[in-house]
Amino acid sequence: KEHPQAKVKGIGMCAPGPLDPKAGIVIGPPTLAGWHNVPLIDILSRQFGLPVRLENDANAAALGEWRFGAGRGAGSLVFVTVSTGIGGG
Numbered sequence: 001k002e003h004p005q006a007k008v009k010g011i012g013m014c015a016p017g018p019l020d021p022k023a024g025i026v027i028g029p030p031t032l033a034g035w036h037n038v039p040l041i042d043i044l045s046r047q048f049g050l051p052v053r054l055e056n057d058a059n060a061a062a063l064g065e066w067r068f069g070a071g072r073g074a075g076s077l078v079f080v081t082v083s084t085g086i087g088g089g
């Protein structure tokens with residue numbers, strides 16, 4: 001749905017690890033061939049002129065489930081993902 005009055009304040013990006021979310025660098029995820037030490041936050045913030053945050057994909061999924069999904073209202077939550085690898089948040 002379109003919201004013509006909405007203003008984008010930032011970009012949230014997640015990727016499989018390993019990565020350095022504080023530095024904004026994707027170190028070498030096995031599912032993203034050729035992505036070795038990619039400064040993703042720098043690239044996206046330069047391109048879009050917005051603040052960018054980077055997080056591990058399993059941690060982001062855990063946060064999403066805690067805030068909006070099956071874990072909503074829980075005091076604590078464990079999220080396990082089994083796909084191209086095994087991860088958790």
